[in-house]
Amino acid sequence: MKLKYYVLFFVLQFAISGIAQTSKDEVLFTVADDAVYVSEFLRVYNKNLNLVQDESQKDVDEYLKLFTNYKLKLKEAKAQGLHEKPSYKRELESYKKQLAKNYMTDAKVNDALVEEAYNHISNDIKANHILVRLAEDASPQDTLVAYNKIRDLRKRAVNEGFEIVRKQVHNGKTVFGEELGWFSGFRMVYKFEKVAYNTPVGEISEPFRTRFGYHIVKVFDKRKARGERTVKHIMISTKQGDTSTDAETRIKDIYTKIKQGETFEDLAKEFSDDKNSAPSGGLLKPFSSGQLSVPEFEEAAFALQNKGDISEPIKTNFGWHIIKLENAKPIGAFKELKPELEDKVKRDARSQLIEEALISKLKDKYGITNTDLSYFKTILNEDFYKRTWKLPEDFKGAAPLVKIGNKQLTNADFGDVLLSQQKRIRGTQSFDKIVEDAYNSFLNTNLKQYQEEHLEEENKDYAYILGEYRDGLLLFDLMESTIWEAAKTDSVELKAFYENNKANYFWPVRVNAEVASSANKKVINKVAKLMKKNMPTDDIKNLVNTNGEVNVIFTKDTMATTHQALPEKFNISKGVSKVYKHNSGYIVANVSEVLPKKQKPYEEVKGLVMSDYQTHKENVWLNQLKEKYKVVVNNDALKRVKAELKQ
Template sequence: MTNRTISALLFTILLAFEFSIPAMAFVQTSGQDDPLLTLGTKPVNKDELIYLLSKGSKSEPGTPGMSREEFNENVNLFINYKLKVHEAEAQGLDLSEEFRREFESFRENLKAPFLIRNSLEEGELRKAYSRMQEIIRASHILLQFPPNSSTEDSLSVLRMALKIEEDIKAGGSINELAVTYSDDPSAQVNKGDLGYFTALQMVQPFEDAAFALQPGQVSDPVLTNFGYHIINVKDRQPNPGQVRVSHILIRINESEANGEDLAKRKVADIYTEIQKESTIWEDIVKNYSEDPASSLKGGMLPWFTVGSMIPEFEMAAFSLTEIGEVSPPIQTRYGYHILRLEEKRPIESFELMEENIRSSILRDSRSTMIQSQVMAIQKSRYNFDENETNVAKLKAELNTTTKAGFAQVLTSKDLNSDQLFTLLGKSYVVQDLADYMAEEEINLRSKAGTFDAWYERFMAAELNKAEEADLAANNKEYRMLLKEYRDGILLFSLMNEEVWQKGLMDSVAQKVYFEKNIQNYQWKNRVNAAIIKVLDMTQLSAARALLEGKPLSDELITSFENSYQTSNSLVFQTESGNFEYSDNPVLSKADINKSYQELEVNGHLHIVLIGEKTKAGPKKFEETRGFVIRDYQEYLDKTLVESLRKKYPVKINPKVKEETFIALNQ
């Protein structure tokens, strides 16, 4: 576990401890009111207290509000919290490199849900999951562009695609036309039939076009990185989810003239054998299947969804309905298969699939599309204005340079001060781009050229900075969340240094504290005893014979436990040791002067053996060190707060305090 993770965990625990009283839903209030408190000379606004108290609260309508007593207690805890943060700042803990790294790491995670990109990504995630509720069967014809194609070449391919579209709409068969015209190599085998697929299994433009069609409809030419596609949707069905099958594979020996006939006869014989009641599927798989990856595992294959396997195999698998049902032999390009259904399950919830969907989206063209949309919104929102004339000139001058030679070319051609764009009224010049490139420890490769690649990256970075600055300045929820985590890290650092580590590591101070407060670490009257709960009453006589009339000792209890644990560990439950008997539910009912007795407590018979008694008295330090450390840390915390209240006198504004109380109870 990293230090950052530990800090985050302890910070969460800290806030839960500091603000333990339930509160109301977050109430928006004006931001520039008189302060609720001043700590020394530092003002603290009431909105911060309202935010912390209401964080995570889900009060139902009609729920009683916070009582005056609860409110006052929370105000007091809030003051202690802010005093510690103030002291951490006074000690310069917010200026340390460790704090900077940790806070920056938190900031990156905290800002993500508030960014424009997040809302666009969320929309794509939901759209993809919505589409995944269906599967589509479609055929297509692909027309690719010739190598190094010109504009006229591209237009020629488009004209051919439009002609094929007309032929299909006039009644032509897309599957027959695919054999003649499609540049998809698989069309010669599948005649353009892609089988069933769902969202995120095709490139985005193809998927968008297919999901916009109803069965029987034909698309206009769809442009993807592969070329132009004509798509004909054949069927749409609800997504059947996932399936798991085991299989037997019989391969076709292509080197033999009658290889296919031999494979067909062999798989037919195996299928006949499977029909016999005495046949064990796993044995048949082991003996005959020619799939080395699965034959020793009963033919078991991983879970798969529609669009994950070759169409013939997939259709056979999803057509099975009963667990254990076996399919007739089917042929694929791998040979002949017999399938057995092992399990089926529906499509998973959005929450379970969200990360996988996100990962798929970020790997395909949707990621580029989202980034383009983000930049378009940022440019509009933050008054971005590009100097198009200069940018066009700089592309021509700088695209052929390298990163290493970029700055030198700028100087030699006197381009350093050429303007690139303005953003929020600030002008950015080529030297700013050069400085950015020098700070980045990566090399970008782009077909467009060095300037294009780095200019796009630089522009995106500055737009992102503008968005984050806008968040910090104008989004109250984000600003409060950021402050909460900043103060939380400082609180953790101060408490770790002044309370937790000091209380844990200073053994001398622990003993001094223990001796000063010895009255808090006292044993009550104790007795050495064994308590045996009888779970099987038929074994009571045997227990009596072993225990009654014998003095209590470790050897006696060990011998008794060994006598039954090897045969039946559920006959008795044994507990032994030195007990404060007045607090023990069984011993408090026992006669401490009687060495053997049987007592019924809470519906169970207990055998009680009584040994040596010890009078009340002080505990040894080693016996209670854990409690001493806990108490000593609480003492250090209390002492710290007392010293901080003297160092930073607290003044509360009664009027604002009352306004806060009213706001929380609205």
């Protein structure tokens, strides 16, 4: 599925909505009998200009080729009837519902919650809590027992001390007394978070309920959030077969070289086992407090205060690290973080408050008034609790119940809901509550459904995006059935493609080598002489690394010329190399074996071959589509488009 969504993101760059164009639009080109208008092309080109990575695609002619290819594929998809497939319709409906959520909200409530969330992430809280566990669907009797218990515990905590009571009552089953440490917004369930932030330092909250049960929380401290850190690191992992001290010794040697004045970034490039960050001098993506799953690393990073500060070696589950602070960034401005916070609020329990505000707004919009439910309350009986209840024979199903816009809902519609509701009822709720709860759910569902059904008519942005999804999904199905699946199953053609393109799949020339690195040219010259005398590496290290100083570090590996330890113009030959300047230091390599360029077997490169074959197959297929569906470009219109885009 990840592949699917990646492809959709790409193809949607060239997708356009199916909204009809006005007759005054000028035709830019036609695919068979289908016209593509200038306005369509300009809208898509301008929309995606900043998304295009390849500069050549910003050229109008090149972009027109991509857009034409897209239209050809879309024409073929519809010709194959892929838009009628049940799976396509289901997928589109799923996207439609997900997309509609972004347009079905109450802006005022949403903005208030986003502002509150910003305040919470801008401050950290240190707190502990006591929880009396209680199921969400607990009976009124059990609920009262739990509430009375947490209320009594609060009284004890006030009189005896919160921590004393917390430790005494914790049993890990029905009562939990837990240390929470520092946390900020979105780290706890919303109800808990809100109470914690509203409780003054040193105070104990009143009892409150979450989905876990009843809590009281004591807030010990509050502080401004620590913001974000950007760091570089050098990592030495503990490899299989190493002794427990090998990695530690190596990281301490590197740390000594840093203290001796060698460049952190160059050492990271040459020695760090984090291959993702090593090429950039150990640079990691920015992170905030609580974001990493490596607390030791996080605490060491946040302990660094000034740009350029370097930590001592620290140990984590990944190995040993040295950390250098690149940037300490405080919490961003509200305007900067607002889009991210809006997304989090919609996925958080806060969304329930937005939902309630939306329903109230829709009731006003569609003129919904209180509905008389007395008839339904009279037709329920004890069978409902047994899940055997049925609508009476004289049920007034055709009678109107409530009207939403131009959609009339009847007693029969709500009667069906009540029939299904009895399967969910637990305990013996009153008939009045059963009917009222069921009706509220029924009404809310129908209000949102009615708005969603008419959203495309009311909201142009929603209509455009839905159109893009509609065409993007269609194109994905076409590519999957025509190119991707065919390439996977056509093993004979795949093997033939490999045989015809063997020159593209080989191992480059590599060496088995031991590389010595030093910031001091005299030292590396000395090492080179000792290498030529076949002195063992450990003896060289003992001779050169004296008085606690690390003057040389050795790296032993099978290396291509692109290996981080080798300079760009390294001469591949057996024996001890000349001394090279590399990064801000010098290296010499002792090459024990030169491995010649070697053909990669088919089984080793099958995935890469398949990718190349798919590209080849798609190009051949596109040429066939151009023959099947004639493309005619209106050159006069194209000239006017180019002139407009140059303005």
